[in-house]
Amino acid sequence: MxxxxxxxxxxxAAERLIGTFIKLPALEAIDxAAERLDFVVVDLEHSQLDELxxxxxxxHAHAIGLPALVRLPLPDRERVNRILEAGAAGIQVPTVRRxxxxxxxxxxxxxxxxxxxxxxxxxxxxxxxxTPLREFLDGQDAGPLLVAQIETAxxxxxxxxxxxxxxxxxxxGALDLTVDLExxxxxxxxxxxxxxxxxxxxxxxxxxxxxDDEALRYDLLGSDVALxxxxxxxxLEERRKHVRGQLE
Numbered sequence: 001m002x003x004x005x006x007x008x009x010x011x012x013a014a015e016r017l018i019g020t021f022i023k024l025p026a027l028e029a030i031d032x033a034a035e036r037l038d039f040v041v042v043d044l045e046h047s048q049l050d051e052l053x054x055x056x057x058x059x060h061a062h063a064i065g066l067p068a069l070v071r072l073p074l075p076d077r078e079r080v081n082r083i084l085e086a087g088a089a090g091i092q093v094p095t096v097r098r099x100x101x102x103x104x105x106x107x108x109x110x111x112x113x114x115x116x117x118x119x120x121x122x123x124x125x126x127x128x129x130x131t132p133l134r135e136f137l138d139g140q141d142a143g144p145l146l147v148a149q150i151e152t153a154x155x156x157x158x159x160x161x162x163x164x165x166x167x168x169x170x171x172x173g174a175l176d177l178t179v180d181l182e183x184x185x186x187x188x189x190x191x192x193x194x195x196x197x198x199x200x201x202x203x204x205x206x207x208x209x210x211x212d213d214e215a216l217r218y219d220l221l222g223s224d225v226a227l228x229x230x231x232x233x234x235x236l237e238e239r240r241k242h243v244r245g246q247l248e
Contacts, residue, residue: 003125004067004089006141008039009168012205012217021071021209021223023047027060029224034066041220045073045094055086062087062124069145077116080108085123090145094173097156099165102148106165110143145169147207147218150195151176153187159194163202169218170199171207 011017017038022029023046033040040061042054049057054070061068067089072079075091083091093105107115119137121129126136148162151173155162163170172195174188181187196213199206207218221227 003139003141004062004065005144008067008089008145009142011038012169016217016219018219018221020221020227021046022057022068023049023223023225024228025049025053025057026224027057030057030061030066030068031064033224034061034064037066037221039067039069039089041092042068042070042088043223045071051079051082055083058083058086058088059124069147071149075105075108077108080105081117084109084117084144085120085125087124088144090147090168092147092149092171094149095151095176096148096162096167097152099157099161102146102162102165102167106146109146111137111140114143147171149173151180153177153180153191159198160201163198163204166202167204169205169207170195170202171218172196172209172211174208174211 008017019037019039019041020033021043022033022040023043030040042057043049044051044054058068058070068087069090069092070083070088071092071094072083073094075093080091091105091109093101096102108117109115111117111119121131121133121136145168147169148167149171150159150162172192174192177191178188181191192211192213196206196215200215205217206213206215207220208216209220209222
C-alpha cells in the first residue's frame with residue numbers, strides 16, 4: 001500500500017482536497033473529520049495541544065487511514081522525527097521567510113542520502129520492526145509532505161527562491177497577512193496573487209484557509225473549534241425556530 005503522503009501528492013496534482021486544523025485534544029475530532037474530509041492538520045502553533053497530545057492524535061489518524069500533517073513552529077530535527085514516526089503525513093511550517101528554513105526541515109524529514117533524519121524501524125510505518133530495512137526505505141517514495149506557509153507582507157528571500165526549495169504546497173496564511181498588511185484589502189489581494197503566481201510558476205499546489213482562488217488544491221476549512229462553534233450556532237437557531245413555530 002502506498003504511504004499517505006504519496007496518495008496526497010497524487011491527489012493534490014489533480015483535485016482540490018479539503019481538510020481542517022485540529023486544535024482539540026479529542027480523538028473524536030479525528031473520527032468525525034475522517035467521515036467527510038480528505039486530511040487534517042494537527043495544530044501545534046495555535047492551540048493548547050502539547051507534543052504528546054499531537055502525536056496521540058496523529059497516531060489515531062494514521063490507524064484509521066486519515067492523512068494527518070502537523071503544523072510545527074520552529075521545527076527541530078528531534079521533534080520532526082518523533083512526529084513523523086507517530087505516523088504524520090507531513091509537516092506544515094508557519095511564517096516561512098527563507099528558502100534555507102525549508103531546506104533544513106526537508107533534511108530533517110528525509111533519510112540519508114537525501115537528508116539527515118535518523119532511522120528506526122521501531123515505528124508504525126515500519127510495522128514496529130516487521131518491515132525489512134530496504135523494503136521500508138523503498139516505500140518512502142518522495143517522503144512526507146512539506147508545506148510552506150507564507151504569511152508576511154515580505155519575505156527575506158524572493159517568493160521564487162522559496163518556491164525553488166520545492167515545498168509540496170505553498171500555503172497562504174491569510175489571517176496573519178491581513179494583520180501584517182494593516183487590513184488593506186487591495187494589498188492583501190495583491191499579495192495572495194503573488195503567492196499564487198509563485199506556486200503556479202513552480203508547479204506547486206496552492207494552499208490556504210479562508211481564501212477564494214480557483215487554483216486552490218490544499219484547502220483548509222477553518223478548525224475543529226470553528227466548526228464546532230458554527231455547528232452550535234446553527235443548532236441553536238434551528239431550535240429557536242422550532243420553539244417559535246410551536247408558540248404560533
